[in-house]
Amino acid sequence: MPANSTESMSIREPGREVPVAGSYDVIVCGGGPAGLIAAVAAARNGAKTLLIERYGFVGGMSTSALVTPISEFRHFGKQHIGGVPFELLQRAAELGGADVTLESGNFPVNDEIMKLAAQRLLLESGVTLLYHSWFSDCVTDGDRITHVIVQNKAGRVAYQASVFVDCTGDADLVRAAGFPTTKSDVLQPATLWFQLGGVDTDALDYLFRDAVDGMLPVSQAIRGRLLELNEQGRIPIFGGPWINKFFHDGMVSINVLREATDASDPEWFTRTECSLRENLQLIIEVLRREFPEFRDCWLAKSGIQTGVRETHHIVGLYQLQRDDILVPKAFPDTVAKGAHVIDIHSSDSNEQDGLVVPRQEYNIPFRCLVPQGSINLVTAGRCLCADGPGFGSARVMATCMAMGQGAGTAAALGVKHGYSMSGMDFTQLRETLIEQGAVVDFDNVVNPKAPIEMTVYPAVDAY
Numbered sequence: 001m002p003a004n005s006t007e008s009m010s011i012r013e014p015g016r017e018v019p020v021a022g023s024y025d026v027i028v029c030g031g032g033p034a035g036l037i038a039a040v041a042a043a044r045n046g047a048k049t050l051l052i053e054r055y056g057f058v059g060g061m062s063t064s065a066l067v068t069p070i071s072e073f074r075h076f077g078k079q080h081i082g083g084v085p086f087e088l089l090q091r092a093a094e095l096g097g098a099d100v101t102l103e104s105g106n107f108p109v110n111d112e113i114m115k116l117a118a119q120r121l122l123l124e125s126g127v128t129l130l131y132h133s134w135f136s137d138c139v140t141d142g143d144r145i146t147h148v149i150v151q152n153k154a155g156r157v158a159y160q161a162s163v164f165v166d167c168t169g170d171a172d173l174v175r176a177a178g179f180p181t182t183k184s185d186v187l188q189p190a191t192l193w194f195q196l197g198g199v200d201t202d203a204l205d206y207l208f209r210d211a212v213d214g215m216l217p218v219s220q221a222i223r224g225r226l227l228e229l230n231e232q233g234r235i236p237i238f239g240g241p242w243i244n245k246f247f248h249d250g251m252v253s254i255n256v257l258r259e260a261t262d263a264s265d266p267e268w269f270t271r272t273e274c275s276l277r278e279n280l281q282l283i284i285e286v287l288r289r290e291f292p293e294f295r296d297c298w299l300a301k302s303g304i305q306t307g308v309r310e311t312h313h314i315v316g317l318y319q320l321q322r323d324d325i326l327v328p329k330a331f332p333d334t335v336a337k338g339a340h341v342i343d344i345h346s347s348d349s350n351e352q353d354g355l356v357v358p359r360q361e362y363n364i365p366f367r368c369l370v371p372q373g374s375i376n377l378v379t380a381g382r383c384l385c386a387d388g389p390g391f392g393s394a395r396v397m398a399t400c401m402a403m404g405q406g407a408g409t410a411a412a413l414g415v416k417h418g419y420s421m422s423g424m425d426f427t428q429l430r431e432t433l434i435e436q437g438a439v440v441d442f443d444n445v446v447n448p449k450a451p452i453e454m455t456v457y458p459a460v461d462a463y
Helices: 033-044 083-094 111-124 172-176 220-231 266-290 322-326 388-394 397-417 426-435
Strands: 020-029 049-052 128-130 134-141 144-152 155-166 190-197 238-245 252-259 298-302 334-338 342-345 352-356 362-365 377-379
Touching: 020 033, 020 144, 020 397, 033 049, 033 083, 033 111, 033 155, 033 397, 049 155, 083 111, 083 397, 111 128, 134 155, 134 172, 155 172, 155 397, 172 377, 190 266, 220 238, 220 266, 252 266, 266 298, 322 362, 322 388, 334 397, 334 426, 342 388, 352 388, 362 397, 377 397, 388 397, 397 426
Parallel strands: 020 049, 020 155, 049 128, 155 377
Antiparallel strands: 134 144, 144 155, 190 252, 190 298, 238 252, 334 362, 342 352
16 A cells, blocks of 8 residues: 555554552552642552553643633632642742632642642652553453553553542543543634743733733733734634733743634644744734733743643533533532633634623532542543533642542542442541641531432433
8 A cells, every 4th residue: 555545544453461560559641730639649648559641740731731820719708728738839839830819719820830839749649650641551450450551661561450530631541441422513622822931021911911910811902902913814714812921921821722623633733833833923022012011022932832722521420511500509429610611612713602700609519520430440630431521620720629629539539438439428528638738618508408319410422
């Protein structure tokens, strides 16, 4: 067959022995905000824990993609996320790399400091780290996962565990194990964050004056001019721009570049990465030319990867829905709280859809994190089972961190007491989380004694 043939084909990979490099109680795949917190929680609850991460550091979107600040720990001044996630931010603050005093609960972080603070937290908690290792496949026995297979410079190696936590963001382990997932026909766009130096931040004071805590304001003057340029076809679709005053005078962190993509499609996502980096240079040139505050700016850093909002969702035991956000419920299996605005970014315009600010924090049930049919697999992070509005709020990093503490704690309890993830003791799980500083009370519920429907997520067309 010619080398340039487009005809579909396949090969059969030869069977081979894969060495088992270690055995653990809990294995967490993915060291992003949810994964690193899940690993700490599992280890602190007595589980021998391995964290597998593809980069040489942890933190995910907060470090590799430069997404800052981390939203949101407080809602209208009331803190609804505590425990291990807040401890991590406090540690970063002690190193000069975070501000946890802001009433908005949107805490800015220095990505380099976050890498160190998170690594220290993991190692001090007894977590074994495996960097530069990419989850590749898994071995199953019926509905139970027995091993994960990773690819790294040692080749293909396997690790055994009793319970697994999928924090890959894209439900990689869930899909490899054959459990159902869904994916929207229209995904929220990806964003390339970047940091600029040489900015006249004193002159930019007008941008921050009316913003809550001076964080992530949108300058209507800058946005208006960018809209004009977009309408003229001179710049692509954008968001915001949200300009975050960084930790030092003269530096800002910017969220403006967006593009429709599917990050689970490597070829498409590659084209997106290339396009966004070209557009980054274009936007910098526009800022220099159009706005005197940016005349002397220079690119300090861009994300190692583009920030991904959405790909696959698990088909869980419960689907978090819009009504659960707007009318909080006293779920007996509450493991985390969220409060972020329902924020659905459009892939084909400069706008955001369905913006609704919850009146109060809402409760996230553990069942949203458990794939249907699994015995010893739980998830945490943006692959949770949720409808569009539910996901539009719960996908943010602080909420994912809180889910991570819930998932990691459940995994350790499963090992210790022999619980399956679908047969978890909700009372023990919540009591353990409360003992360890997590906020999972029902103070936000008008009628906490109202009956809660405990049926599983209805059948869906999964693939």
